[in-house]
Amino acid sequence: MEGANIFNIQHFSVHDGPGVRTVVFFKGCSLHCKWCHNPESIRPEAEILWYPEKCIGCRACEVQCPMGAHSFTAGVHRIDKGKCSHCFLCCEECYADALVRVGEEKSAEEIFREIMRNKAYFDQSGGGATFSGGECMLQPKALHELLTLCRQSGIHTAVDTAGNVPWQSFETIKDLTDLFLYDLKALDPDVHRACTGAGNERILDNFKKLAEAGSNILVRIPYIPGYNDQELEGIAAFLSAWPQIKAELLPYHSLGNSKHRALQEEDLLDVTAPTKETVTQLKQKYGFL
Numbered sequence: 001m002e003g004a005n006i007f008n009i010q011h012f013s014v015h016d017g018p019g020v021r022t023v024v025f026f027k028g029c030s031l032h033c034k035w036c037h038n039p040e041s042i043r044p045e046a047e048i049l050w051y052p053e054k055c056i057g058c059r060a061c062e063v064q065c066p067m068g069a070h071s072f073t074a075g076v077h078r079i080d081k082g083k084c085s086h087c088f089l090c091c092e093e094c095y096a097d098a099l100v101r102v103g104e105e106k107s108a109e110e111i112f113r114e115i116m117r118n119k120a121y122f123d124q125s126g127g128g129a130t131f132s133g134g135e136c137m138l139q140p141k142a143l144h145e146l147l148t149l150c151r152q153s154g155i156h157t158a159v160d161t162a163g164n165v166p167w168q169s170f171e172t173i174k175d176l177t178d179l180f181l182y183d184l185k186a187l188d189p190d191v192h193r194a195c196t197g198a199g200n201e202r203i204l205d206n207f208k209k210l211a212e213a214g215s216n217i218l219v220r221i222p223y224i225p226g227y228n229d230q231e232l233e234g235i236a237a238f239l240s241a242w243p244q245i246k247a248e249l250l251p252y253h254s255l256g257n258s259k260h261r262a263l264q265e266e267d268l269l270d271v272t273a274p275t276k277e278t279v280t281q282l283k284q285k286y287g288f289l
Contacts, residue, residue: 019127037256128156
């Protein structure tokens with residue numbers, strides 16, 4: 001069976017499609033959004049998350065590391081990322097979970113067994129399996145296999161995508177997908193490139209084709225003050241061509257910053273989360289959920 005590169009399987013989610021869901025997070029993304037709340041999903045290769053506040057100073061990582069990437073000076077634990085060979089021996093040795101490997105290869109069969117554990121909850125709640133990321137559609141063969149297994153077992157499926165993949169990838173899985181959760185971040189290509197590192201021409205073209213094919217779509221719009229807040233009106237106008245398609249506004253939150261720090265990234269986004277009142281007003285103004 002086809003293997004998938006994933007970094008998490010989350011059970012009992014209620015925010016990624018209808019009902020109670022199991023969410024499979026694929027590793028690797030074709031965008032690099034400044035506000036990403038799953039930054040460990042962007043690079044396809046396995047990585048180390050380092051939580052220094054959990055470190056108990058046992059120095060087992062320093063002993064195990066064959067490259068000398070770990071050091072302790074005056075009680076301060078430092079990691080030289082330039083020396084790290086990603087052998088993950090330090091993660092295996094760290095029982096305080098200050099060093100955590102993120103990213104692993106699993107077969108579609110292994111992942112499907114995890115999904116099936118919760119089928120009774122899916123049946124009771126109208127839930128199912130959601131495939132997310134990163135960008136799950138960068139691994140179309142594994143995704144197709146998982147969607148096929150779910151369809152054969154009567155499990156509702158959702159594909160969470162930013163749409164920045166070849167249209168052929170959509171063609172291989174659209175008839176097996178019950179719901180697309182489709183991200184639209186900006187309508188202006190220059191704004192989109194500044195925010196994500198890529199243009200949006202292919203994203204919008206794929207969306208139009210998917211909508212015209214009659215696929216079930218829920219649009220999800222991240223709202224990031226100071227970055228794409230001027231794009232909401234344009235997105236609402238663009239979506240008005242498909243009145244049957246609903247759009248959900250997702251306000252920025254800073255919960256991903258701890259993972260950015262754990263990846264030793266220093267350029268954290270300096271954004272204040274919008275108030276509930278502001279978000280409510282925008283939803284009412286543009287007809288977003």
